[in-house]
Amino acid sequence: xxxxxxxxxxxxxxxxxxxxxxxxxxxxxxxxxxxxxxxxxxxxxxxxxxxxxxxxxxxxxxxxxxxxxxxxxxxxxxxxxxxxxxxxxxxxxxxxxxxxxxxxxxxxxxxxxxxxxxxxxxxxxxxxxxxxxxxxxxxxxxxxxxxxxxxxxxxxxxxxxxxxxxxxxxxxxxxxxxxxxxxxxxxxxxxxxxxxxxxxxxxxxxxxxxxxxxxxxxxxxxxxxxxxxxxxxxxxxxxxxxxxxxxxxxxxxxxxxxxxxxxxxxxxxxxxxxxxxxxxxxxxxxxxx
Numbered sequence: 515x516x517x518x519x520x521x522x523x524x525x526x527x528x529x530x531x532x533x534x535x536x537x538x539x540x541x542x543x544x545x546x547x548x549x550x551x552x553x554x555x556x557x558x559x560x561x562x563x564x565x566x567x568x569x570x571x572x573x574x575x576x577x578x579x580x581x582x583x584x585x586x587x588x589x590x591x592x593x594x595x596x597x598x599x600x601x602x603x604x605x606x607x608x609x610x611x612x613x614x615x616x617x618x619x620x621x622x623x624x625x626x627x628x629x630x631x632x633x634x635x636x637x638x639x640x641x642x643x644x645x646x647x648x649x650x651x652x653x654x655x656x657x658x659x660x661x662x663x664x665x666x667x668x669x670x671x672x673x674x675x676x677x678x679x680x681x682x683x684x685x686x687x688x689x690x691x692x693x694x695x696x697x698x699x700x701x702x703x704x705x706x707x708x709x710x711x712x713x714x715x716x717x718x719x720x721x722x723x724x725x726x727x728x729x730x731x732x733x734x735x736x737x738x739x740x741x742x743x744x745x746x747x748x749x750x751x752x753x754x755x756x757x758x759x760x761x762x763x764x765x766x767x768x769x770x771x772x773x774x775x776x777x778x779x780x781x782x783x784x785x786x787x788x789x790x791x792x793x794x795x796x797x798x799x800x801x802x803x
Contacts, residue, residue: 522735524750529728531754534606535762536721537597543708545594548721549587550699553692555722560689573686578678582687583694585671590695592664600657602759603767604646606752607775608661613782614639615669616676617789623673629792635785642777649770688729749779 537548564571573579589612596605614636620626647658675687710718752775759765767775 519735522731523748526728526731526735527748527751528754529724529731531751531758533721533724533728534597534602534755535758536717536724537594538602538763539717540710540714541598543710543714543718544703544706545591545598546699547703547706547708548594548718549590549695550703551718552722552725553696553699555719556726557689557692557696559722559726560685560692564685564689567685569683569685571686571689573682573690575678575681578674579682579687579690580694582671582674582678583690585667585674586691587695587698589664589667589671592660592667596657596661596664600653600661601650601765601767602763603752603755603765603775604650604653604771605661606755607646607778608643608658609665609668610749610752610778610782611639611643611662611665612668612672613786615666616672617669617785619666619669619673620676623670624677629788631788632785635781635788637781638784639778639781642774642779642781645774645777646771647774649768649774684733749783752779 537545540548561571593605593609596608617626617628617632618636621628643658643662647653647655678687756767
């Protein structure tokens with residue numbers, strides 16, 4: 515039987531996958547408008563929890579929190595755009611480059627060192643993207659660029675979270691995302707509004723609910739299990755994406771595309787495992803002292 519932490523992370527990846535499907539089911543609604551609905555739902559749910567726990571919602575490092583909200587919203591817009599315009603599994607795979615950008619940008623933002631082996635892992639993942647682009651003619655350079663840019667901006671956002679570290683309550687960081695995204699997405703949607711009809715309303719509601727559930731179970735997983743044990747389970751999402759894409763959208767891939775996806779995942783997972791081992795060595799040395 516899986517441990518609680520593993521169960522929570524598997525639930526989290528499932529809910530993220532279901533959110534991706536919902537976004538892809540409404541390609542006629544602009545990505546920014548979807549984020550507007552998502553922000554309304556997420557903000558209401560986060561605010562309710564913060565009030566119940568009696569946590570001040572504004573935090574103390576407002577500059578970093580606002581920047582986190584802006585970069586997070588922009589990254590999400592770009593990601594949702596790729597979800598609506600290229601195969602589901604491919605969009606998810608490209609988004610998995612974000613941990614690599616997080617590490618590279620960490621050199622400049624939080625002054626972390628990158629080891630030689632990590633550069634090798636980065637090249638492996640980058641080669642995977644080149645393979646996907648080379649063999650899957652359904653992916654235009656435009657949407658590939660949007661996907662990679664979204665992953666890179668996600669890297670900036672994650673570094674800001676790392677920079678905030680324990681200086682802010684986690685729920686405050688979560689709350690700032692919809693709080694910043696809501697005015698921007700609301701103003702945009704006011705001028706570019708596409709009226710949801712019929713089942714669109716239910717799907718947009720599910721986008722917000724699935725996102726909140728995914729974040730909740732991800733937090734529960736990280737709180738109940740060692741990071742190195744559950745972090746890699748995020749990549750189970752690619753199998754959800756492949757299965758759901760095949761069943762719901764009749765998506766299939768060439769052998770070359772699968773090879774490219776595998777290279778991206780291998781590079782990212784090896785990098786995470788390598789960083790985990792380095793952290794364990796540092797911890798052992800500290801304990802010996």
